[in-house]
Amino acid sequence: MSDNIFTNWCYLPTSLGKFRMYDTGNENLRLICSGNIKHLKKPPLIRVHSSCIASEVFKSLDCDCSDQLWMAMKMIHSEGSGLIFHLNQEGRGQGLSNKIKAINLMQHKGLDTHDAFNALGLEQDIRSYQSVVDILLFLNIHQIKLITNNPQKISFFNDKNICVKSVVSTIPIIRVENQSYLISKKNKLNHKFDLSQLENQNSYPDTLKKKETAREIKFYEKDQPYGFFSNFSNHAVYLKNKIWKTSEHYYQSQKYANSDYEEKIRLAPSPMIAAKMGRDHRFSPKPDWENVKNTIMLEVLFAKFTQHPELKDELIKTAPLTIIEHTENDHYWGDGGNGSGKNMLGKLLMKVRSSLLCN
Known part of the structure; x- marks a missing residue:
């Protein structure tokens, strides 16, 4: 392994904040880091991500690949430390050509991703x-916190004496275009994630086109259904x-009301950065x-x-309907992922709703 991984790097400014991109010496493996790679938290938060040119470059909507990458970047930037490995492994390692063949079968024969691979x-x-x-x-890293929904990936690292101390799941962003793909990943490829938004309905097909029939509305990411409830939604x-870019900007800044730091948070380029600034222990x-x-x-x-x-x-x-911020990342504003949280954001949204209904 070359020492270039320490000496050849550059800053990677993104809408989520500043990362570092490091030279792995392998054109098929890209590595970005939040913070200094020499001073990672232990165990570090890690995302090992296989490329998907369709969604990551061309913004295709029929999978969740770019969604997972983006969520991982947000998690790691919020942590202030961690690594994202991006590997050139299209089509679960079968390559882009085979991936295109499989997607063609999915689109023209009605097969899901699992059955399309079998047919080929x-x-x-x-x-x-x-x-x-x-x-x-x-890097002398033998224990990691792994961002994944894939049990096979967890087993791979454990088998290689890289102990996965904890697993952080990503919440799928469900769209009409990708719901069949997500169902197949969960039921046939054994990926572990929550599809309760689909499973609570009478049947899977066209779920997102139907009128809400459940007694609860769950939200989290701003680009998921009901994402406008998120404080990260792009509503000033x-x-x-003064104008505040998002409700997150306002909320975080008021921790430091009437100070110079309040204004710095107001001007933060994104709600993610505003949130990080608001939690800065300095x-x-x-x-x-x-x-x-x-x-x-x-x-707000x-x-x-x-x-x-x-x-x-x-x-x-x-x-x-009951409004719930559904995330295991927050037990105060959210539901803790399993209902053990206070869901204060959901409760306050319902309080605003009651006030609007009365008026």
Whole structure:
């Protein structure tokens, strides 16, 4: 392994924040890092991602590959430390040519991704992550937190003496174009993720075209169904005689109200960066923050849903359903992923809804 991995690197400015891109010496393996690769948290948060040119470059909607990559980048940037390995392994290792053949069968014969591979006589997944193992060992990393829904990937690293101490799942962004693909991955390829938005319906087909029939609405990512409930959604608010790019910008900045740092957060280029700035332990929130944070959140939510009439209408339409921020990453604002969280964001959204209905 070449020392270039330490000496040949550049900054990678993204809409999520600044990463570093490192030279692995292998054109088929790209490596980016949040923070300095020499000073990673232990165990580091890792994403091992196989390329999908269709979704990552050309923005195809019929899989979840680019969604997972983007979520992993957000998680790792929020952590402030971690690695993303991007491998040139199209079509679960079978290559782009075979992948195109499989997708053609899916589109013209109605097969799912599993059955299309079988029809072509292809093994379902022949990917190898040995090049990643080699780099981890070179970096003296023997334990990792792995962002994945794929049990086969977990087994690969454990078998190579890279202990997967914990697994962080990604939440699928379900679209009409990719729901059959996701169902096949879960039921036939044994990937572990939540499809309750589909499974709670009477049948899978055309689920996202149907009117909501469940008693709950679950949301999290801004580009998922009901993503406008997210504080990261691209809806500016006008408060304190200023424009705030998102409700996240306003909420995080009010921890430091009437300080220079408040304005720095207001001007953050993205809600992810605003959130990270708001959690920066080098700065101390105002003393009464824990007592007033719910009031601040309610204030910005009310502004968001009254200043954007289309959002007001969508929120009112959800009555009387229960609104839940569904994520294992937050046990206060969210439901903790399993209902053990307080779901305060969902509760405050419903409070805003009640107020709008009364008026």
